Amino acid sequence: MKKMKFLLVMALLGLLVFSLAACGGGDASGSGDNGVVYRTVDEIKADGTINIGVFSDKNPFGYVDENGEYQGYDVYFARRIGEDLGVKVNFVSTEAANRTEYLQTGKVDIILANFTVTPERAEEVDFAAPYMNVALGVVSPSDRVIESLDDWAADDEMIVISGTTAETYLINNYPDIKLQKYDSYATAKNALENGNGAAWANDNTEVLAYALQNAGYTVGIPELGNQDTIAPAVSKGNATLLDWLNDEIVALGEENFFHEDYKATLADTYGMDYMESLVVEGGAQ
Amino acid sequence: MPDLGLSVLLKGKNMARLLGGLWVALRISLIAVAISLPLGILLGVLMAGKNRVVKAILRVYLEFIRIMPQMVLLFLGFFGTTRAFGWNISAELAAIIVFTLWGTAEMSDLVRGAIISIPRHQYESSQALGLNKRQTYFYIILPQAARRLIPLSINLITRMIKTTSLVLMIGVVEVLKVAQQIIEANRMTSPNAAFGLYLTVFVLYFLACWPISLLARYLEKKWR
Incomplete structure (x- = not known):
């Protein structure tokens, strides 16, 4: 009998710990009651490094070549973002399943991992203008x-x-x-x-x-x-970075940047015939 | 012999990258093992002891770690700590902490099992010889428990090494992730590379775990 009681207490204790842990996660996933998770454009510039989440195994969009360098359509754009912000790019290898999580915890500043814009995702992250169809x-x-x-x-x-x-x-x-x-x-x-x-x-x-x-x-x-379209995503509410990205995409449109990107990274796989249907230039559509 | 696409290993720094990935996996698991073996032994002795409160706390800890899939623990350790407490620890450190918590919990239960498996007459005989409690533990019980622990802890250690394949989910690029990267980067030019690379990864894991098995066999013979 004593043993039974003991086991019961244990089980209840376990449940308590478990539910506490679950609640903790639930609360924080709302709107950052523990402060702001993301970094503004000024903070990124001051830090000198931007963290960009990309795929490391989705050739030809985001992959790592035989020399260990990140390459691909998304990566080409990411490098340009670093250049125009005047900061170093730190590539973070993401998986399809954890892209949202990275933004919600502010562990990356931008996700550029072939992220398709959907209404469900738009509730959790902020999408900038699209750069691909x-x-x-x-x-x-x-x-x-x-x-x-x-x-x-x-x-x-x-x-x-x-x-x-x-x-x-x-x-x-x-x-x-x-x-x-x-x-x-x-x-x-x-x-x-x-x-x-x-x-x-x-x-x-x-x-x-x-x-x-x-x-x-x-x-x-x-x-x-x-x-559907593919667009860069930033943490929900990171307005300065979102605005900067939107301006950047419009500015890049004037020099036909994404067409150059296509030629450099996707043309080998898809040929030139599909450039116009795949590329979105200047965020316009 | 069919084309296994092994030639991609020779391209650029691919082989060095794979070995680098293996080193990452081993670094995480072996640091975790080095911390969790002694901690697990300590907690295991406590769990086999008489103090109700200590036992209850350890039991809750063990059950919590045991019912959680390692993947969930990794997400809690990496993303969860940021959400809940605002900590920003690196993915590799998060992985080491999670693996240590997991290893300690399982090790403590193995130690507890090994200690209570020592027959009662061993305690009684040592008491009859005039040994006190501490002496009984150090000279009679623990050496015998240690021998029973070897195969069990080897299982745990190799499992910890192999489970590092999950840390890619929190962005740590270890050997399996490097293999996937190489396979995908060569998807067009050598579509068969998947076989060769997974075979190579298998060999690498084997080479990492085999010495541990050898050590175990040696110890089992020596402590007989």
Whole structure:
């Protein structure tokens, strides 16, 4: 009996500690009641270093080359930001899952990790003007190119990767198209090559790169459905940095900076044909 | 032999980067091990003791660490401390602290288990020989418990080394992250590099953990 009581007390104590920890996290995630987490433009300049979160394994947007140097479309822009602010850039390797967290704790000043603008994310971070477009695309064998989804043959099947925006989009907008779902990029690729499906829908950057590397396949639909944009993000409420970034993006537009960026980093993968559809210049649209 | 894309290892500083990543992983885990082994032994002895309050506190600590996935602990240690207390510790330090807390908790429970597994007659015999409590612990109980602890603590140590693969989630670039970076950077030119690189990472982890197993075998023989 004594033992039972003891165990009960333990369990309650454990629960208490646990809930306290949980509450602590919950409170702080509101609006920084423990002060401001972010650094203003002046503070960054005074410090001499800006922390920018980028991907380190998403070639060609943000990756590390064989000499250990960060490279890619996002990184090219990040370097320019450092140059124009007159500070050193400290690249922080981020993952898709922790990008928001880095901004909310002020551990980076800017996230430039192929961050797609969505209404949910906009509640947690502040997005600056966009610098790239992202949409869905459809690739199919060159001998039977699918150019529109409106006259889809009833017994054709569309290859998608589970959990991608392509899957959600097709289910919502083309419920009549039969989907073949695969778990990974590699299996979906095999399915297309074996002729299991008539076409493959995915992020357009992915299908464009695929068609360029594999002869005999053509992207019949380079832009499908609603187009999203990719933009730099700063901590919620960091107005000085947000304004500076927006001005910077407009100013860079005048020298066609993002076209240069595309030529330097993305042209090898996507070719020159898609420059106008992928690049957003001057934040305008 | 199929093309494993091992040639990418020779490009630029790739091999040096991988080894650098391994060093980061080992630095984190071995510092944590070095702190948590003695601390764990101390706490384990306390947990096997008689003081109710101390035991209760240690129990709560152990259960808290044990039920939390290491990933959650890392997020709490790195992002959580900033949110809650405004501390801004580096990712690597956060990883070392989390691994030390985890290692200490598990080690203490292993030590507790090893101590209570020593049969009662060992205590009684040493009392009959006129040894006092402290002497019983140092000369009779702990040496025997230590031998039982070897395989258990080796498991814990190698697990701590391997679990460093999670610290990439808080931005520490260790060996697995470097491998992923190399694979992705060469996605177009050598699509098979993933096999070769994961194989290399496997060999590196093996080389890191194998000496520890050898040491364990040596100690087990020596202390027989």
